[in-house]
Amino acid sequence: MKGPGDILRRAAARFDAKTALITADRTLSYTELDTAAGRVAAALAARGVGPGQTVSLYAQNRWEWIAAYHGALRAGATVNPVNVMLTTEELAFVLKDCGAAAVFTSAAQATAVAELTGDLPELHTVVSFGGPASGALDFDELIATEAPEPQFAVDPDLPCTIGYTSGTTGHPKGAVQSHRAVLLNCALTATMHARTEHDTVLTALPAPHVYGNVVINGTFLVGGTVVLMERFAPAAALRLIGEHRATLFEGVPTMYATMLADPALTEADLTSLTRCTVGGQTIPTATIERWEARSGAPLIELWGMTEISGLGTTHSPHAPAVPGSIGVSLPGVEIRIADLADTTRGAPTGVPGELLVRGPIVMLGYHRNPEATAEAISPDGWLRTGDIATMDATGHVFVVDRRKDMVITGGYNVYPAEIERILAEHPAVAMVAVGPVPDPVKGELACAYVVRVQGADTTAEELIAFAGDRLAAYKRPRLIRFVPDLPKTSTGKIMRRSLITSYEQ
Numbered sequence: 001m002k003g004p005g006d007i008l009r010r011a012a013a014r015f016d017a018k019t020a021l022i023t024a025d026r027t028l029s030y031t032e033l034d035t036a037a038g039r040v041a042a043a044l045a046a047r048g049v050g051p052g053q054t055v056s057l058y059a060q061n062r063w064e065w066i067a068a069y070h071g072a073l074r075a076g077a078t079v080n081p082v083n084v085m086l087t088t089e090e091l092a093f094v095l096k097d098c099g100a101a102a103v104f105t106s107a108a109q110a111t112a113v114a115e116l117t118g119d120l121p122e123l124h125t126v127v128s129f130g131g132p133a134s135g136a137l138d139f140d141e142l143i144a145t146e147a148p149e150p151q152f153a154v155d156p157d158l159p160c161t162i163g164y165t166s167g168t169t170g171h172p173k174g175a176v177q178s179h180r181a182v183l184l185n186c187a188l189t190a191t192m193h194a195r196t197e198h199d200t201v202l203t204a205l206p207a208p209h210v211y212g213n214v215v216i217n218g219t220f221l222v223g224g225t226v227v228l229m230e231r232f233a234p235a236a237a238l239r240l241i242g243e244h245r246a247t248l249f250e251g252v253p254t255m256y257a258t259m260l261a262d263p264a265l266t267e268a269d270l271t272s273l274t275r276c277t278v279g280g281q282t283i284p285t286a287t288i289e290r291w292e293a294r295s296g297a298p299l300i301e302l303w304g305m306t307e308i309s310g311l312g313t314t315h316s317p318h319a320p321a322v323p324g325s326i327g328v329s330l331p332g333v334e335i336r337i338a339d340l341a342d343t344t345r346g347a348p349t350g351v352p353g354e355l356l357v358r359g360p361i362v363m364l365g366y367h368r369n370p371e372a373t374a375e376a377i378s379p380d381g382w383l384r385t386g387d388i389a390t391m392d393a394t395g396h397v398f399v400v401d402r403r404k405d406m407v408i409t410g411g412y413n414v415y416p417a418e419i420e421r422i423l424a425e426h427p428a429v430a431m432v433a434v435g436p437v438p439d440p441v442k443g444e445l446a447c448a449y450v451v452r453v454q455g456a457d458t459t460a461e462e463l464i465a466f467a468g469d470r471l472a473a474y475k476r477p478r479l480i481r482f483v484p485d486l487p488k489t490s491t492g493k494i495m496r497r498s499l500i501t502s503y504e505q
Helices: 004-015 030-046 063-074 088-098 107-119 179-192 210-222 234-243 253-261 263-267 285-295 370-376 416-423 460-468 496-503
Strands: 019-022 027-029 054-058 078-081 100-106 125-129 159-164 174-178 200-203 225-228 248-251 275-278 299-305 310-314 334-338 353-358 383-391 397-402 407-409 412-414 429-439 443-452 479-482
Touching: 004 019, 004 030, 004 063, 004 179, 004 210, 019 030, 027 030, 030 063, 054 063, 054 088, 063 078, 063 100, 063 125, 078 088, 088 100, 088 107, 088 159, 088 174, 100 107, 107 125, 159 179, 174 179, 179 210, 179 310, 200 210, 200 234, 210 225, 210 299, 210 310, 234 248, 234 253, 234 263, 248 253, 253 263, 253 275, 253 285, 253 429, 275 285, 285 299, 334 383, 370 383, 397 416, 407 429, 407 443, 412 416, 416 429, 416 443, 416 460, 429 496, 443 460, 443 496, 460 479
Parallel strands: 019 225, 054 078, 054 100, 078 159, 100 125, 200 225, 200 248, 248 275, 275 299, 443 479
Antiparallel strands: 019 027, 159 174, 299 310, 334 353, 353 383, 383 397, 407 412, 429 443
């Protein structure tokens, strides 16, 4: 096996009629999903899409997305998984930058996507999921005709996917991953989490996101069953865990926070869970403790990013728990904590520094952007992650916060995650995010945006006092804003940089 394009073919040979994927409207065996992927590959090849070209996928979670992903790889193309929350204008930039030859999208979006072809000469094929659309080929018709699947040797060191970052400053950058990197991340993550063919994994993580991809394909790699939600809803997730006897649930911190706050939790059957995973953002220890107490399953923390095709660190469920840690490095991957002022020097044990990673899972570089690549990856292969972390004597890493999210108040560095962890322990707090607000005297103040538990009536003064008992004076939140929800990415990660624009108008 040289790349993720081989996963379904190998799994179908081993597991045949075993259920591979369950969605709201379709259940497919490994053989059925493999056949669909093969037909996508044949159809793309017939339309001139193959090695050296890019296929973009722009849609919500659905079985067709999975078939198109594997089919595009088996046609020899590079896959560009696109965040479904992008606007048409943002999508146009991504399609032009990666030189997409084909796009798979939903019927609701297909006509608008097809209209972009006039300005994108390389884009000649638009395929719609869920029915026909003007200017697009219907997916069901695309795979209805049997044709020989293209056969070629995959070079594991060549590009497999181009995943675009969120683009917090300027245009997003396309992280190019090799076939080796994507396959290794799926395999190593499955190994670390003790995934087997007996697992049923429930996930609402977006398939275009590297975490979602590793969850799905890491499960296929070992012959387990994936139950894929189109989008996350707490009551539905709790119901599906019991309905399908899920052994794993995998998500981000807000998913666990909202499930714990949902009235459906009272009657939910979580007894089938044997472990759960959480990543994408720091999670308060209090949330971990509440979920583990209710589910009876360990909640395994992990850390990863687009530039490493998925995870970089996590825990084994068989190892002693280290609460608050994102774990140790994946096998064969190096991590270190660098001095914040000079990343060529290491930070002392226990002292915060920038988390660096090196190894076969690191991206090949940013697409058509050598300057950004040189800034991110040192000549000796170390990737700067932008995360501030510490490491203990056993090699366990503890993320302090994102370097760019740090609040500087009166000359002191304040990390939002530290405040969030404390406030999340208050029984009236369902979700919390901390961001900066301008202050004429101190430059910035830390403001906590709080979603209260249903029926709770705690006040801002009570929460400030609660935090004041546990945090140094300069770290305490100065302002509390009660809000109905928090701005999130497509994965459910809280967007701290959008807090002030969302609620301080």
